[in-house]
Amino acid sequence: MGITSHDVARLAGVSQPTVSRALRDDPRVSMATREKVKRAAQALNYVPSEAGRTLSTRATRRVGVIVTDLTNPFYPHVIAPLHDELSSLGYRMMLITERSDEAVAEEKLLDQSMDGVVLATATTDSRLPAQLERRGMPYVFLNRDTGRAGDFASVVDNEGGGRLVARELVALGHRRIAGVFGAANTTTGREREMGFRLALAEAGVGLPEDRVVRGAFEYDTGYRALPVLLDAAEAPTAVFCGNDVVAIGVLNAALAAGVKVPDDLTVIGFDDLPMAAWEVFRLTTVRHDLQELSRQAARLLVRRIAKEVDPAGERLVLPTEFVPRATHAHAR
Incomplete structure (x- = not known):
């Protein structure tokens, strides 16, 4: 007969349920107990049965x-x-x-x-x-x-982030402002655009449709959007992008077109991915806690x-902050 979790429990001096919890690193078991159980399991060459665990708990983990x-x-x-x-x-x-x-x-x-x-x-x-x-x-x-209503979600204050960007651009004197936003069937796209538009409207600044492009949150969206925006009746002096990846596409398109950033064009992203801080980009953007976004979702x-939640739903919203770097400047 093979070694069982009961054998491990006897050697470690704990109960069998504690062995099961310790071997799956259940935080309810102290670190010292987990280490003691793992040493006992190793000494006995014990390998937990995932199938058995699933049958006994009706959970797959x-x-x-x-x-x-x-x-x-x-x-x-x-x-x-x-x-x-x-x-x-x-x-x-x-x-x-x-x-x-x-x-x-x-x-x-x-x-x-x-x-x-x-x-x-x-x-x-x-x-x-x-x-x-x-x-x-x-x-x-x-x-x-x-x-x-009713969603269980870990999200960002997208509307608030959009407002931050609009207020910064207005304070810098920009009036010919453009947006390269995310797809209309994404809440990140809709909410960032909505916050941006509302704050511009409060400042008396318009955002005409010929200075708006929507698309996937991809590099190509930004790269293809900038030539279209530059061909508008009044070319923009600033572009707010739906995320950092789109913004990098805009930066590269500006370089290809001979448009100087930020002298001729201010470019602002969203998310503050680690690459946004690279010296090659030094992208001005909107930051939120990427790691906490994931941790709170887990x-x-x-x-x-x-079943420890309100069945009516729970939406956890992380705050945003403006991160100034090298791709924004006063309007000229």
Whole structure:
């Protein structure tokens, strides 16, 4: 007969349930006890049975994370802390990548092989959240949600960030202002544009449609947008971009067109990815805590799995701050 968790429990001087919790790094077990149990398991060459654990608890301790845009540099910076936080809570993360939420095969999520799901690239028109609700699968939104009441989400104060940028540009004397915003079916795109527009309107500054471009949060969106904006009846002196990746596309297009940043054109991004601070960019942007965005999503999902949340929903919103670097200047 093989070594069991009961044998490990006897050697470590703890109960069998404590062994199970300690070996999955449950934070409810002290670090000293976890180390003692792991030493006992190692001494006995004990390997936990994941299948047995699943049958006994009806939980897999696995969480799926759906990302449909792995080419975007934003996502590695939120996936890594999400993985670490889930691990600290005793869960394994499984990354699911498809071109769209609709392309995610239902059997990957709804065959009871996971305890919950993080939706990292949701759109407002996705049918996936409703499918998960019907199957009773706990899920949370990370970064983007549906914008409707009842969401469980970890998001950023996108509208507030947009307002910060608009007020800064107005204070710098800019009046011919443009925006390269995210897609209309994303809450990040809508909310950042809305905050930006509202603050400009409060200052009496217009944002005509010929100085607005919307698209995916990608480098190409920014690179292709700038020539269009420069051809407008009145070329802008400042451009607010939906995220840092789009802003970098605008910076490169400006270099190609011989437009000097920030002398001829102010460019401002959003997110403050680590690359935004590189000397080659020194991008002025809007910062929020990328790691905490992920950590609080992980904690929220685990609480939802444990049914420790208000069924009416919970939307956790992180604050933003303006980060001045080298791509903004007074209007000339």
